[in-house]
Amino acid sequence: MVAKKKRQFPLDGFQNRCSTLKSGRSYKNPAEAMLYNLLKAEGWEVTKAGYPDFICRRGDEVMLVEVKPDKNHRLKRRQSEAMKALAKQGVKCLRWSPDEGFRDINNISDDDDIYTSSSSSLAIPTTFNETPLEELARELTEEGFDGAMAFILKHDPARIRAALELARHKRGRIKNLPGYVRYLVQTPGEIPKVPDPGDKYLKGKYSDMIRR
Incomplete structure (x- = not known):
């Protein structure tokens, strides 16, 4: 009996997408510009994807990064759910802000995200009240x-x-x-x-x- 192979997330699709998206653009968003320069200095090929903000590739490594202006700006519900689903398939998914740096999506709990719990239907920040x-x-x-x-x-x-x-x-x-x-x-x-x-x-x- 042949053992079933463990299902792997098709990273080739992301790599192909990386090669077709425009890179090296000028970012008006200060946080995106800062992270872009940091990643380039570390040897990452960085492309702007819309959502997530950056698709990054370095050799066989691929990671997705959503950029926020500071640590109090949380992921939206759909962003969090999508990134956690991708992370379960082996894709490295991170949130980044200038004051907090990188944070793995697997280490971001529901209580620390934009909504209070996975059953909540309202996107209400729990630690940050905006004027x-x-x-x-x-x-x-x-x-x-x-x-x-x-x-x-x-x-x-x-x-x-x-x-x-x-x-x-x-x-x-x-x-x-x-x-x-x-x-x-x-x-x-x-x-x-x-x-x-x-x-x-x-x-x-x-x-x-x-x-x-």
Whole structure:
């Protein structure tokens, strides 16, 4: 009787993906830029993947890294579940922040994550309560906005929130989301609410900001 081979996670797929993604890009997110330089100095081939933030390869080693601006920014529920599932298949999955460094996903308990327990349906931070301004700054930073808090303190937060919501609604058609938010906030006039599906608003006044 032939013994069954232990199922291995297909790392070749990740390696092939690494070779096709763009690398060596300029990161506007300070935390991502810092980690990118650290990994490159250690000999890792680093590619930006969206989620997780980085796919890293060094020889036969492959690891996935989700970057957070500080240790109080937790993984989202779906991020945690996906990374833990990959870790069970043998893929090295890490969370990294400038003030904490690397943390293996296997060492992050549910109580230490963004939700209080695996049965909770609410994504409520257990150790970090954000003010509305901090929440807005975090969302802007996650969208690649540089100097988010300074920008918020200089402009009307409600106006910035409206601009961010409109930009997210038009994601994929806008060349530069952070630049588009700045443009909306700094241009006199009312920022329109997120339009209904099919609205042709952006084809007019802001058509120069949209990828054709």
